[in-house]
Amino acid sequence: MNALVLRAKRVAVIAAAHADEVDRQARFPAEAVAALKAERLLGIQIPMQFGGESAGLSQIAEVCFTLSQACSAAAMVFAMHQIKVASLVSHGLDSDWHCSLMEQVAREQLLFASATTEGGIGGDLRNSLCAVETVGDVFHFSKDATVISYGAHADVILATGRRHPDAASSDQVLVALMRGQMSLERTSTWDTLGMRGTCSDGFKLEARDVPVAQILPKPFAEIAAQSMLASSHLLWSSVWFGIASYALDRARAYVQGEARRRPGQVPPGALRLAEAANELQAMKGTVVAGLQLFERAQGDADELGSIGFAVMLNNVKTTISAKSVDIVQRALGIVGLSGYKNGTPFSLGRPLRDVMSAPLMINNDRILSNTANLLLVQKGGGQLLSA
Structure with a gap:
């Protein structure tokens, strides 16, 4: 077992001890996040030259898998x-400001959140x-963010907006906002069936006089296509695979x-268990293949x-999200009332409830x-094992 997994397992013990309370009270998994910081897991993806560990997506996915068997929300x-x-x-490697932020993430274990959803456009x-409103070398920013997961607890929020007030809705940039540079006015609360501890409240986000250096230099279209889409679908899928694995265990x-x-x-229930184990193995193969293809394409x-x-x-996301729900439901059918009871x-x-969000x-x-x-518009052809 590698050192990264051992660190994740130590966090998982703490996360599991508080998971039921986090769910019941719909509160932030503060103990688990504190343990992640103590184990210095929040900065593992930061390149070594900035103080991180240059962890690849497969390594991060392994941590997601481990945590999700203890507390879905923390994972x-x-x-x-x-x-x-x-x-x-x-x-951000071409920007001095963002390179400095990477050093700060590794040193202080800053927690990042995302503000990409918005009133009027949904998901x-x-x-x-x-839109970003630039005045000289600073910008102002205001967003009706209908969901910012754990936004009230984040140290940094990466938010999308139009490049300038006259830009098309798809001409977007991604801005990094530090906790002390913005205000968050809660507009809705996260009272949901599952994943209650993610605390995905809605906020009116306001920031003024933020240095323009904090805008990532690449258009958001490139960021979404080259990193955000892959990391979202593959890391979410790793969490859902972990939940399904826990249920089947x-x-x-x-x-x-x-x-x-x-x-x-x-x-x-033995035959049903064998069927579900077969589905879980296929699910694992889909996640692992997606991670390998992504890392080869870097x-x-x-x-x-x-x-x-x-x-x-897209196929990884839709396949794994559906399979995870199916496997947890199969596990509940095998266990019966002992799984239905808290x-x-x-108990399942x-x-x-958590996996139903997938x-x-x-x-x-x-x-x-x-x-x-x-x-x-896709052309045919391709090889058996290529993307």
């Missing part, structure tokens, strides 16, 4: 943080109504217990921005519609 907070750090690392992150323990109580008899902007690559990533060794209520985080229908449009 999702970690995943969303790393998705935003990926944008900084991939597209369409590739369009903005708000409980189902396995239940069936094994039934077998010990009735030696010589195959428990009724540095190749044409491949990362290609139609085929976008289709592959407070038993086989919280994992089931098809809704960028709704699968929206992604499938996007894939359909891409397929209309």
